[in-house]
Amino acid sequence: MKLGSALTVAATLVACAAADVDPIVIKGTKFFYKTNGTQFFIKGVAYQQDYSSNGTIDGSNTYTDPLINSTICGRDVPLLSQLETNTIRVYAVDPTANHDQCMQMLANAGIYVIADLGEPKNSINRDTPQWNLEIYNRYTAVVDTFAKYTNTLGFFAGNEVTNAVNNTEASAFVKAAVRDIKAYIVQKKYRPLGVGYATNDDDQRTELANYFDCGTASTAIDFWGYNIYSWCGKSSYQASHYEERTEEFSTYNVPAFFAEYGCNQVDGQVVTRTFSEVPTLFGSNMSKVWSGGIVYMYYQEANEYGLVSIGSDDQATKRPDFTALSSQIAQATPSGVAMSAYSPSNKAQACPTQDAAWAANSTLPPSPNEAVCSCMVQSLNCTASSNINDDAIETNFNYLCDPHNGDFCSGILANGSTGVYGAYSMCNAQERISWAFNAFYMDQTKNNAKNTDPCDFKGAAQKQAPKVSGTCKTVVSQAGDSGTGSITAAPSSTGTSSGGAAASSSKGAASAVTIPAFSYGVLPMAVYLTFAALAGGVMVLL
Numbered sequence: 001m002k003l004g005s006a007l008t009v010a011a012t013l014v015a016c017a018a019a020d021v022d023p024i025v026i027k028g029t030k031f032f033y034k035t036n037g038t039q040f041f042i043k044g045v046a047y048q049q050d051y052s053s054n055g056t057i058d059g060s061n062t063y064t065d066p067l068i069n070s071t072i073c074g075r076d077v078p079l080l081s082q083l084e085t086n087t088i089r090v091y092a093v094d095p096t097a098n099h100d101q102c103m104q105m106l107a108n109a110g111i112y113v114i115a116d117l118g119e120p121k122n123s124i125n126r127d128t129p130q131w132n133l134e135i136y137n138r139y140t141a142v143v144d145t146f147a148k149y150t151n152t153l154g155f156f157a158g159n160e161v162t163n164a165v166n167n168t169e170a171s172a173f174v175k176a177a178v179r180d181i182k183a184y185i186v187q188k189k190y191r192p193l194g195v196g197y198a199t200n201d202d203d204q205r206t207e208l209a210n211y212f213d214c215g216t217a218s219t220a221i222d223f224w225g226y227n228i229y230s231w232c233g234k235s236s237y238q239a240s241h242y243e244e245r246t247e248e249f250s251t252y253n254v255p256a257f258f259a260e261y262g263c264n265q266v267d268g269q270v271v272t273r274t275f276s277e278v279p280t281l282f283g284s285n286m287s288k289v290w291s292g293g294i295v296y297m298y299y300q301e302a303n304e305y306g307l308v309s310i311g312s313d314d315q316a317t318k319r320p321d322f323t324a325l326s327s328q329i330a331q332a333t334p335s336g337v338a339m340s341a342y343s344p345s346n347k348a349q350a351c352p353t354q355d356a357a358w359a360a361n362s363t364l365p366p367s368p369n370e371a372v373c374s375c376m377v378q379s380l381n382c383t384a385s386s387n388i389n390d391d392a393i394e395t396n397f398n399y400l401c402d403p404h405n406g407d408f409c410s411g412i413l414a415n416g417s418t419g420v421y422g423a424y425s426m427c428n429a430q431e432r433i434s435w436a437f438n439a440f441y442m443d444q445t446k447n448n449a450k451n452t453d454p455c456d457f458k459g460a461a462q463k464q465a466p467k468v469s470g471t472c473k474t475v476v477s478q479a480g481d482s483g484t485g486s487i488t489a490a491p492s493s494t495g496t497s498s499g500g501a502a503a504s505s506s507k508g509a510a511s512a513v514t515i516p517a518f519s520y521g522v523l524p525m526a527v528y529l530t531f532a533a534l535a536g537g538v539m540v541l542l
Contacts, residue, residue, distance in 0.1 A: 020150045021107045026194055026222055028344020030337070031153075031255050031291050039336025041282065042257050043329055044087035044114075044294030045080060050301065051091045051120075063120055065094040066102075067113075073102035075316055076298070077109050079308060083322070084329050087112045087153060089259065089294050092119045095141035103149045112153040114225075114294075116198075117142050117181065124177065126161045129170035129416060131177055133428040136368040139177060140184050147190040154194030156225060156259070157181055162208060162360075163200055171211055171360040172416030178212070179219040180367050198225035198259035206248065207352040211360055213254065214351035219364065224252065225259025227296075231277040232263035237285060240277065246289050253346035258293025262305065264321075270304045272320045275328040282332035292334070295325060354417075363419030366426050371491035373427035375472035376411075376434075376479070382441035382455035383434040385462045392460040393433050400436040408439035411483015423479035423487050435483060437461045 022033045024040050031040040051063045067073065067090060080088065088106070093099070093115055106113060117139040118124070124135060139157070146152040158174040161167075174197060181195045199208050205226075212221045231240035249256045258281065264273050280286060281293055300306025300319060307322040352358045377383055384393070401409040412432040414425035424435055437457065444454035455461050468476055474489045 021110060021112070023150050023191060024112060024153050025192060025339075026255060027339055027342060029252060029255055029289070029291075029346060030339075030342065030344075031223075032339040037339035039334075039339070039342075040086075040291070041287065041332075041334045041336065042087045042292030042294060043084050043332065044089060044292065045083060045085050045307065046091075046260060046294055046297035047076070047080075047088040047299075048091045048297075049299045063092040065092070065097055065099075066090055067093060067099045067106075068097040068102065070101035070105070072314075073105050075314070076308075077105045077111070079316060079318070079322075080111060080298070081109045083307070083326055084332075085109075085111055087114060087292075087294065088298075089114045089116070089156075091116045091159070093142060093145070095138075095145040099145065099149075103146075103151060107149070107151040112151045113146070113149070114153050114156065115142060115146055116156045116159055117177075118158070124158055124161055124170060124173050126163065126167040126170045129161070129167075129173040130414065130425075131173040131180075131365045131368065132426050133368045133370060133373065133431075135177070136180060136426075139181055143181060143185060143190070143193070144188070147185070147188070147193060152193060154196060154223060155181065156198050157195055157221075159198045159225075159259075160200045160227060162204060163202055165204065165357055168204060168207070168357075169359045169361075169416035171208065172364055172419070173414075175212055175219060175360075176364040176367070178221055179364060182218065182222070183367070194222035194255075196221045196223040196225055196254075198227055201226065201228045201230060204357065207358040209249070209252065210349040210352050211358070211362075213252065213349040215348070215362060217348075220348060221254060223254050223291075224249075224256040225294075226256060227260035228258055229261065229263040231261070231280075233266035233271060233274075234276065237280050242277070242280060242286065246286050249289050251346055251349075252289075253344065253348055255291045256289065257291040260296040261293045262295045262297075262321075264303075264305055273324055275321075275325045278325070278328035278332055282334040284335065287334040287336070359417040361417055361419030363421075365414050365416070365421045366423065366487070367490075368426040369490050371471075372475055372487060373424060373431045375468070375475045375491075376424050376427065376483075377431055378472060379466050379468045379476045380434055380438040381463060381466055382438045382461055383464055384430045384437060385460055388430060388433070388460050390429075392457070393429050396433055396436065396457055396460060400433075400440055406440065406443060407482075408436045408443070411435050411439070411479065420484075422483050423485055424483050434461075 022035045024031050025034045031042070032038065033040055048066045049064055088111060090113060103113070119138065122135055122138040124131065143155065157177040161174050162171045178195050178197065185193050185195070197212050199205065209224060212224070214220065226245070228245070231242065237243050261277065262273055262275065264270055281290065295307070297305050298307050300309040306319055307325060308316045308318055310316055351362050354361065399405055401413070411422040411424045412427070412435050414421045424432060437455065441455045444451045448454070455463050471489065471491055475487055475491070478487045478489060479485045
């Protein structure tokens with residue numbers, strides 16, 4: 001069936017009649033409508049084209065914000081309503097765009113939004129995890145944009161960032177993001193908005209769930225999303241392992257729901273989904289523990305998970321999966337509890353033990369703080385030039401942060417496994433390379449008279465007269481000469497970094513520029529010679 005322009009026009013007209021929705025609040029392990037106290041179960045659909053948010057970084061940063069085109073929203077909202085959708089999940093949004101019309105259409109249809117905070121080029125990367133000003137500014141910008149809408153349910157600070165035993169360390173950086181975004185929401189005096197994490201169904205599921213829930217409430221997630229595709233074809237509560245997962249989460253103390261579900265393969269072959277898991281998910285065995293789920297996904301793409309296909313005329317055609325889900329979801333009538341009658345008793349989980357299967361430390365990276373980073377840059381004798389580009393930053397990081405070449409990066413390195421973080425590891429890339437430039441400059445000035453210009457780096461660095469006074473003097477003193485001290489007098493300023501002399505003027509200095517992790521092997525001579533030319537001086541190979 002094709003839905004033409006008449007439906008789009010009708011939805012657009014409905015959007016003109018503005019209506020707020022009752023905000024969703026969290027109490028214990030459940031969601032509730034704030035005003036009437038009725039329990040809220042998520043009947044959701046993942047709603048975004050051509051995007052995967054899975055803990056990697058895509059240098060193209062290309063994505064289509066699904067909530068800025070009112071014509072498309074006008075086409076799709078009525079279809080979502082036919083599926084009794086009350087929640088959509090969007091994976092990347094443009095915080096600089098206007099979302100008013102689409103959000104209003106969704107609100108009028110009683111549909112809430114859970115928004116992932118990252119974007120392809122600016123999120124926490126499982127292979128080279130960081131929690132820094134660039135990512136913080138991106139995440140807070142999304143919060144600023146969506147906090148005003150009463151149908152914003154909450155945010156995901158990460159999606160499947162840790163997905164194997166060799167990248168569990170990355171979870172420390174995501175949990176730091178959870179902590180700081182929660183604090184930001186309070187600081188800005190926004191209404192309560194949950195911050196959660198979405199995980200895949202892998203061998204680290206228990207450690208992940210416990211890690212993000214343990215510790216103080218200020219650092220723990222507000223809800224837990226589970227991307228699960230274990231019910232395939234004609235399965236069952238037991239065969240799909242839904243029973244095991246339900247038992248595991250029966251002691252969890254925050255809402256848990258399926259952030260993605262809807263397997264479309266049986267014996268390696270793509271099949272039309274029947275969504276036979278829906279009655280079980282919303283039935284008596286699971287609804288006491290789970291708060292519903294989000295079907296993956298609305299748009300038909302190469303992976304063939306689509307509920308609708310979009311033709312060359314931009315019209316939507318329902319697929320067989322749409323019809324099957326519509327039939328199943330219509331029968332989903334979970335039995336809830338009134339908020340006033342509910343007394344939560346579950347407690348936070350214990351933090352997992354660090355071992356061969358779990359590396360993330362309970363000590364988290366420092367909170368990004370623009371004022372601290374500005375103080376640091378002002379204190380330096382040698383900083384990055386104002387026109388430095390990403391290539392120069394990365395080339396110099398590759399040399400300066402290799403421990404075989406000296407200790408120039410202690411103040412900007414972050415290790416989620418040991419829980420040791422440089423005081424300036426949360427600064428932006430230009431500020432961090434400034435620290436490394438200065439450490440090299442100070443070392444060469446003291447120990448290598450043959451290097452007559454140790455602050456050059458082929459024009460990537462420049463000298464300045466350090467200026468440290470007032471609060472900055474205390475900040476720099478607490479960080480220490482090595483930059484590894486603990487700053488307890490950090491100014492309250494956070495967010496967009498001016499960076500002093502190292503202010504970012506390029507679109508680089510972004511989170512895609514990472515400090516490499518070295519295995520203490522011998523650096524290739526070609527890299528060494530490249531750096532020697534950049535430094536503009538005579539190097540002594542040790």
